[in-house]
Amino acid sequence: MNTSSRKWLLLVAPLAALLTSVALAAAPPGLLVLPEFAGLAKQASETVNISLDPALLGLAAGFLDSSQPDDAATKELIAGLKGIYVRSYTFDEDFAYPSAQVERVRAQLNAPGWQRLVEVNNVKERTHVDIYMCADHGVAQGLAIISSEPREFTIVNIVGAIDLARLHRLEGKFGIPKLAVPDNAGGGSDKGK
Amino acid sequence: MSDDDLERQLRVALKPAHPGADFAPRVLARLAAEERVPRVRLPRSQAVAGWLTFGLAASVLVAVLLAHQWQVRRTEQGIEARRELLEALRVTDQKLDLAYRVVNAPPHAAAPQHSGA
Numbered sequence: 001m002n003t004s005s006r007k008w009l010l011l012v013a014p015l016a017a018l019l020t021s022v023a024l025a026a027a028p029p030g031l032l033v034l035p036e037f038a039g040l041a042k043q044a045s046e047t048v049n050i051s052l053d054p055a056l057l058g059l060a061a062g063f064l065d066s067s068q069p070d071d072a073a074t075k076e077l078i079a080g081l082k083g084i085y086v087r088s089y090t091f092d093e094d095f096a097y098p099s100a101q102v103e104r105v106r107a108q109l110n111a112p113g114w115q116r117l118v119e120v121n122n123v124k125e126r127t128h129v130d131i132y133m134c135a136d137h138g139v140a141q142g143l144a145i146i147s148s149e150p151r152e153f154t155i156v157n158i159v160g161a162i163d164l165a166r167l168h169r170l171e172g173k174f175g176i177p178k179l180a181v182p183d184n185a186g187g188g189s190d191k192g193k
Numbered sequence: 194m195s196d197d198d199l200e201r202q203l204r205v206a207l208k209p210a211h212p213g214a215d216f217a218p219r220v221l222a223r224l225a226a227e228e229r230v231p232r233v234r235l236p237r238s239q240a241v242a243g244w245l246t247f248g249l250a251a252s253v254l255v256a257v258l259l260a261h262q263w264q265v266r267r268t269e270q271g272i273e274a275r276r277e278l279l280e281a282l283r284v285t286d287q288k289l290d291l292a293y294r295v296v297n298a299p300p301h302a303a304a305p306q307h308s309g310a
Contacts, residue, residue, distance in 0.1 A: 050281045052274065059267075060274035074282065084281045122295040129292040147288045156285045167286065 028082050030134035030142015032108050032157045035101050037087055040153070043097075046090035048154075054082050073166070080161035088154040094126075097153045102146065105155055106130075109144060126150050 041047050052060065057078055064071040078084075089097060109116070113134045120129040127149050134142035143164070145156040 048280065048284060050277045050284075052277055052281065056270075056274045057278065059271045060278040063271040063275040074278070077282075078278065084278065084285075086281045086284050088284050118292055118296070120292045120295045125295070127291065127295055129288060129295065131289070131292060145285065145288045145292075147291060149291075154284060154288055156281070156288060158285065164289075167282070167289070 028141070028159055029113055029136050030140075030157075030159045031083060032085070032105060032142075032144060032155075034085055034087055034155060034157060035104060037089065037101060040089045040097050040101070043091060044089035045092050046088075048086055048088035050084065050086040052084040057081055057084065077163065077166045080163075081158060083157075083159035085157040085159075086154070089152065091151045091153075094150040097148075102148065102153070102155075105144075105146065109146075113141070114144070 041049070061075055061078060064075045066072045066075060091097070108114075109130075109132050113136055114132050115135065116130060117133050118129070118131040120127070120131075122128075128147070130144075130146045132144040132146075133140055134144070140161050140163075142160065143156070143158040143162045145154070147154040147156075
């Protein structure tokens with residue numbers, strides 16, 4: 001490496017480090033870095049890859065009709081959100097997804113602020129669902145759901161003040177049947193009780 | 194007036210007359226003089242104004258078309274964002290539903306674990 005290249009590197013490296021740290025600091029709490037899962041997308045028979053940043057959420061909210069009760073409720077639900085990220089893959093074979101990539105996401109949930117609210121493991125159906133909540137000073141800043149089923153793998157990351165009770169109240173409005181659980185079950189940690 | 198009188202008068206009036214020896218030089222001199230007089234043209238400012246009007250109209254048309262295209266694209270993006278939002282909420286709801294279902298399943302089938310956090 002010649003002298004000019006070395007000087008250039010000395011100038012650029014700290015700048016890159018500074019920009020990276022600023023970018024990381026600017027990332028809102030509750031935001032996970034989701035891998036691309038490019039390999040999974042190729043194997044999957046069905047893929048859902050949704051990344052809604054604040055700008056797109058705002059745009060989507062603009063296309064919700066407040067005069068319609070469902071749209072109004074959805075608008076209210078997403079009012080405090082800063083992002084919704086979903087990666088969901090459905091496979092034709094059992095457990096076609098590598099656990100290493102899942103573990104990479106799980107590792108991020110060990111960071112301070114994240115708490116596992118519920119871990120559900122159904123041995124018979126070979127289903128595992130983890131629900132994590134990120135809280136900052138007692139205020140919910142994010143939600144993460146990692147669901148592993150034999151033929152389906154899903155990660156949901158909702159950034160911002162998510163109200164599970166409100167989300168629960170929206171049940172039955174996106175094609176999901178209503179659940180016979182009391183309204184106060186939307187608080188999170190008491191769901192399994 | 195009789196027809197004969199009229200005919201006679203016409204003959205007199207239409208009688209060929211020699212233009213004179215200096216006719217050709219006079220015509221040429223007249224033509225030369227007229228050529229020196231500048232032709233009547235549109236003033237330059239008027240031509241510029243015409244082009245400006247055309248340019249302005251074209252710009253307004255292009256701007257309107259671009260704005261329309263932007264609006265169409267924005268609407269498409271909005272509809273797509275709305276669809277993605279509802280799909281994301283549907284998937285989220287489905288997974289919460291799955292958790293509820295497993296939790297509410299008979300004890301031997303499900304093994305819910307709470308972090309207690």
